Amino acid sequence: MTTKELIIEKALTLFAENGYQGTSVKNIADAVGIKDSSLYKHFKSKKEIFDTIVQEMSTRMEQMSLGYGLPDEAGMESAAALYGALTLGDLLDLSKKIFLFYLKDEFAARFRRMLTIEQYRDREIYEVYRQIFMEAGITYQAALFEEMCRQGIFRSSSPEVMALHFYAPIFFLLNKYDQEPEKEEEALNVLEAHVREFARVYRQNQD
Amino acid sequence: MTTKELIIEKALTLFAENGYQGTSVKNIADAVGIKDSSLYKHFKSKKEIFDTIVQEMSTRMEQMSLGYGLPDEAGMESAAALYGALTLGDLLDLSKKIFLFYLKDEFAARFRRMLTIEQYRDREIYEVYRQIFMEAGITYQAALFEEMCRQGIFRSSSPEVMALHFYAPIFFLLNKYDQEPEKEEEALNVLEAHVREFARVYRQNQD
DNA sequence: GTCTATACCTGGATAGAC
DNA sequence: GTCTATCCAGGTATAGAC
Numbered sequence: 001m002t003t004k005e006l007i008i009e010k011a012l013t014l015f016a017e018n019g020y021q022g023t024s025v026k027n028i029a030d031a032v033g034i035k036d037s038s039l040y041k042h043f044k045s046k047k048e049i050f051d052t053i054v055q056e057m058s059t060r061m062e063q064m065s066l067g068y069g070l071p072d073e074a075g076m077e078s079a080a081a082l083y084g085a086l087t088l089g090d091l092l093d094l095s096k097k098i099f100l101f102y103l104k105d106e107f108a109a110r111f112r113r114m115l116t117i118e119q120y121r122d123r124e125i126y127e128v129y130r131q132i133f134m135e136a137g138i139t140y141q142a143a144l145f146e147e148m149c150r151q152g153i154f155r156s157s158s159p160e161v162m163a164l165h166f167y168a169p170i171f172f173l174l175n176k177y178d179q180e181p182e183k184e185e186e187a188l189n190v191l192e193a194h195v196r197e198f199a200r201v202y203r204q205n206q207d
Numbered sequence: 208m209t210t211k212e213l214i215i216e217k218a219l220t221l222f223a224e225n226g227y228q229g230t231s232v233k234n235i236a237d238a239v240g241i242k243d244s245s246l247y248k249h250f251k252s253k254k255e256i257f258d259t260i261v262q263e264m265s266t267r268m269e270q271m272s273l274g275y276g277l278p279d280e281a282g283m284e285s286a287a288a289l290y291g292a293l294t295l296g297d298l299l300d301l302s303k304k305i306f307l308f309y310l311k312d313e314f315a316a317r318f319r320r321m322l323t324i325e326q327y328r329d330r331e332i333y334e335v336y337r338q339i340f341m342e343a344g345i346t347y348q349a350a351l352f353e354e355m356c357r358q359g360i361f362r363s364s365s366p367e368v369m370a371l372h373f374y375a376p377i378f379f380l381l382n383k384y385d386q387e388p389e390k391e392e393e394a395l396n397v398l399e400a401h402v403r404e405f406a407r408v409y410r411q412n413q414d
Numbered sequence: 415g416t417c418t419a420t421a422c423c424t425g426g427a428t429a430g431a432c
Numbered sequence: 433g434t435c436t437a438t439c440c441a442g443g444t445a446t447a448g449a450c
Contacts, residue, residue: 245416
């Protein structure tokens, strides 16, 4: 890992814990193992470090969520068929995988915390936070549920409301259990109960 | 309003906008209209101002949520009967009132933002945030739904999961529309769709 | 209880030797 | 690309006059 990458890495951790203003350039330099002045050979300001993180992590999040089995809009139709063919058990595994990605993935979790802290300070940060953690999930799932209703896998209902009912509890549990790693099992149990209930309410063929 | 109260008042606004570390003692003093040094006649440190806010707002939040028509546990049985007698329209009005309280009430909204920003910096802050915005709503509603199921107003289901399904979307919408006052109508429409769907799924007698 | 003045420190950032 | 040295602005907090 280059020094520049190491700076990004350590800065993200510190920003996620103490916020932008709560983290000094010296804190970052110490974590990296260099003097604070040396840091300015890699970035021209503290702000540039922060902006670089937001840029880079945004794209990395996109790639990762794709890699984690979330198909893109083009593949929505086949995705819907795929999800419909899933057993309840498969559906549970999938929702857990997504939940744990946002909760524990080394980049996703720190990035989410950093944006949560900084969203009120800067409008641009807020837009990124909103886009990734509010809009993206709902939009994708609404499209997916719409297709699944069309195919008769789900009972017809408003896809947007269904997406809200599916995603909001995940978002809530993410916030609730964020700082309690020892209660991960409890979190997963609640998540499972949520998905079971969701499936009970909306799936045409119970399994 | 005494100077001490005014300091709390202005500090809360600034902490909610810029965070604890993003707010200087001089910022607070300027907002109050005194010199920063004078402020130390009322509080012995910046930290003491913050702690006082957390203390005072916590109790004020309790009182207010009671005042806003959320009955205590002792009155749960009559509350359940009361909610059951409500028309769908009344249920919608009530959920909107609660949503708007957390979104716009002059104390609740600022307090929520402040805790959201500061939750990762200090374990105690996190506990307060968690208690007020995660546990309280779910616990109360789970007890209420349990009673309503017992009385046959709601279809029997896990009260905890029902509470999660009811409250999580409110929590999500609160976060989503927090910084977009111009989209309040949109937020209320989504909230309404959510409550309608919730009622459709769980209420025994549709109206 | 408010002011001015000041002490003391830490923060971000630059210059220049190696 | 790292270091030491330094600058300057701004932060928290105290002392003492009014």
